[in-house]
Amino acid sequence: MLAQKPVMALIAHTARDIHPPGYYLLLHGWLNLVGDTEFALAFFSVTWGVLLIASVFRLTSFLLGDKVALWASGLVTISAYNVWYSQEVRMYTLGACCGVWVVYFALKAWSAKSEPFAWLGYIITATIGLYILYYFGFLLITLNVALILIFYKQFKVSFLKLLLANLAIVILYLPWLPIAWRQATNPPVPPWRSEIPLPMMLIESWSALSYGESVEISQIWLLLMLTLGLFGLGLYAIPSSRWRILLPMLTFAPLAIIIVVPLITHSPLYHVRYMFTYSPFFYIILAATFAWLWDPPMSPFTGGIKGGVIIVLCIIIGNGFSIYQLHTNPRYTSDDFRGAVQFIVEKWRTGDVIIVNAGYTYTAFQYYADSQAWTYSRLTNMDKNHYLDYPVFQTGTVDGLDTLGWGDERSDFYAMSKNETYHALQTVSNMYPRLWLLRSYDTVTDPHGTIRQWLDENTIQYEDHVFAGQSYIRVQGFLSKYPPAPPVQTNINFGDMIILNGFQPPPTHASAGQTIDVVAWWTAHTSLVDESPYAISLKLWDEKGTLAVQHDEWAVGNLYFTPNWKVEHTIRHPMRLILPSTIQAGQYWLDIEMYHSQSGMPLQIVGEDGHVVTLGGISIK
Template identity: 25%
Template sequence: MLSGQSESLPTMQMTTPSLTRTNRYLTWAALVALLLIAATIRFTNISAQSLWYDEGTTVGRAMRDIPTLIETMQANIHVPGYFILVGIWEDVMGNSEFALRSFSAFFSLISIALTYALGRRLFGRIAAIAAVGFVTFNTLSIYYAQEARMYSMLAAVAVLSMYVFLRLVDEPSQPATASAAPWWKRGTFRWGLALALINSVGMYTHYFFPLIMLVQGIMAVLWLGTLAIRQWRARDSQRPVLVALATYTIANLVTLALFLPWAPIALRQITGHGNPSLAEPETMEHFLRQFQGVITFGTTFEVSMGGMGIAIYLLLIFGLLMVRGVGKRDGRDSWRLLLPIVWVVATLIFFVVLKLNTRYLRFLTPTQIAVALWMGRGIAVLWHIRPREQRPPFRYIPRFAGVFTAFAILVTMVNGLDPLYNDPGYQRDDYRGLVQQIEDNLRPGDGIIVSAPGLLEIIDYYYEGDAPIYPLPTSDDTVGDIERILAQHERIFAVYYGTRERDPADTVEGTLNAQAYEISDQWIDDMRLVRYVAPVEFDHFTESGEQFGEHITLERYALSSETVHAGDALQLQLEWSTDAPLDTRYKVFIQLLNPDGTLATQRDSEPGGGDQLTTLWQPGDTVIDRHALAVPDDLPSGEGYTLILGLYDANPPNDRLPVGEGDYLVLWEISIQE
């Protein structure tokens, strides 16, 4: 018996380290595999989509030298840190779509590696690997890894800051082996200094970062309170508490001191930015659904999540349990459990209090990692939980449940990749295609107007034509600026984007509608491309008096010319009146018919390019309504073309108003010259 026992002891001593090494190797292999998968996912199709408006501002700022950039940033709502770094990156890598976006992709990969480091420090290897998997396939993380903006960098800096904060928290509990070492060589000082510097980088990355520091502040209060109580109960000195408090306080003061040069600018930017919620109001139910879907599955959750939301909630519930094997069993596992929870809850409160709508869900790249850590802890709990029945296979049921749940969630996330890459609903605005369309239709003497100065940067990135581009509004005399532009150019291409923010008075479009003739109006994603022709002097007006329906009368009209070339535009001015208020919105249709009566081309628009809605007409007033009809480039020359006019209900079934004995009015016979 004794010899048997003595022989078994060496076997146990040799097996345990071997298993530990095997587990360590498997963990590192899983981490490397996930990082390779993450890199593949993030670099796949990274330059397939066009840069969009926000990325255009990145391009414009990155091309400036640092003093000019800092001066420019003072008039914006962003801090300069990201733009300085991406400018340096651009100097080395170039300014192609791939080069600009790869900067974000690398930061995304760094955030994934740091997720493992933070997760292992909080909850152990299994939770950390699970969290890495959840971040790897989350389409919110992937989407912003493929965008030349600061959100991937924000996530990486936030996770690094939390990791350093955790190391600082853990430092007072370390053995005092270096108590005789100089203060600048002690771990508390090193981690405190690192926290101060990293948080400074975060403050210069995005204005959302102070929320990360707030979460750290809440957790620091809980940490110091717990430490003080523990020291008091043990009747030990409170010196560790005071040292920790002083270190954390000084670290934050250093961060604030480093941010102080920008603080007055930040205050002016934030207070002058107004209400960030410029989109249509959202219900709380809609916002909460979007919030939880994005931070758990990603931006494509609505097409990929299915019924897997219940699995997420179950994981989060299991993640609240205290189980042997999850954590360090040093008396602070409950505190560590609270960190991702406080992180998520603080973010939700931040959004609700500031009334940030779903437009700002891009700020959630750090919070998505917090949720992944919480979910990862749920997997670790299932792995380590010990059922009452220890006989195989019953003892393995919780582990099987954890592995199956993680696999099912990851498969669901993978299903979200295809819509992320290919579904038009998740594509960025196609400025590349917009500019190509403008260039394909430009003629000598044309001009381009963009509805905000920021549009100039993204259009300039793709534009290779010769026509001048005018960003408006840029002065207090926008009307005069447009008049001067119309005097120089026969045709104008106008690009409208975000006019509610950039031109709230609608001065640009209103002036163009009043002083030029709209040829076409086309939506390209969230942008509008409108073509205008500069007005001509009409030789004479034709008196009409034709009545459309019961109340509307066409008083008179004028045409620029009865003879045009293919590719030209017919300009038409209509003067309407009504003898009673109208409760229906009508559209004007103008059609050019071929000699055989078939349709050659047409244009439909509400009066005044949408500025003179029929429901706004007042009895006795004359409404000036300008239109331009583009003649197709390939229209055969000849006589016998007919120009007709009519009105129809803008709402289905789009019934036409009667005029005379029909439902349209013949205006002129048109000749097309070669």
């Protein structure tokens, strides 16, 4: 994972990526303090999500007083938008906090109550924000324009201070500025954002600000109309004309920039998640409404407090429903990379190869596989003369632009032609008899399904599991059509239906708690289409003939049971037996048998009085 790298390697890696290094550097320091568990990673975002509540209170108190500040902090607390990003290992809650504080310090610096260090606070928080998130720059642009508009009478007095403060920010950002410019004007990543119609952008943004991302607009359109009315009332209720200009500008002017810039660059910038950085100012406007409704002398409603209670309940119900869906609706479930990687690691056997597609998601495998043994490299860089014991190959973008990764061999992003892809996959299939494919965002890097098509045509798919999350994570297993020959060749006929062509014997020595890997080569002697699936059993016996350990599993995988086997086609099937830590030392032998999955009856060996094949003896210590 990026934040686990040494500091200089981390900075160098982000320079080849699409994000600035600030968030990862802070996360790096956090992990050094508390460890790198999933809880520790997620708690970093939670911490900033909680601090955002206090930060919004401080800014709102400065602008509109403590009464409105209590409402604003309460709205941030129940915000489904905040709950969502407080649970993601991303930079958005930190970016939103910096946004609140940069506005606070800027206004303190311009006000008559200016404190000596207000400009310094503005410079520091603005610089940190830019090093955390590029979209923070849109907030800074908006803030500077707003300061000029609302303080134009004081502009001549404070212009020099503002100019010097912004100059200081540029100087502090100067080391990263060339990289930021290059990443912005010539992104090293494949295009993943598609154009969204303007009405959809506006509605989606409003929905996210109001009730988060885990609701359908059709489910809450009445509540969206309610928040629209509350927003308008909030602008009316804010007593200062300056803040009536400032707060909606800080909320929506950055969105306007996000919409307008692509008209020039022809590269979409919008994603609903980016609105979260600007969301605190939206909640402040709504808070002004609630504070106003709760003041009976000023409320235009009969029984203003009662009306306010009903409206507050509607907002709570809307956000509560969104949070409920976030945790229960599969559509909004977090990406289950942990489950996908653990599945691969559990199923992986010696001789297997792993391909990560899209290749830049390999960091998830790296984190959850939790082993230093894996060797990571680009798919197109594999050497057919160099066999790897634990290979993980990362795909590039099929027929992508040559500018991907800027041609840097160290980049996570690269282009590979269709012919290069075919050649690499053929080489992999020739060298490794079994392939695991971890798919996530592969429609971005392989939009025409080149890799999937090649695998469908040139391998046998035997496993397919879909995992939860919005990235459509999927693990698939494929067999080479031309497996290597078995070390020990046999011709043992089970039930005149399946032939054991050979096997790789177990190790002669093992220790308690270890795993024992064996491989069997099978061939369907006749069509098994009308038969129920057969299962395979490994049994370890001690010297007294007592069964010590047993492991049963389906032959090959969940998509290639024995009824699917083609006649006279050889199937290589690796198996693993886990020795208990409590097993007694001594001499053992390992048998293999095949049995009917429904009746449990073993297949008899033709021409022999028995149903098991001994694979070898094992001395356990």
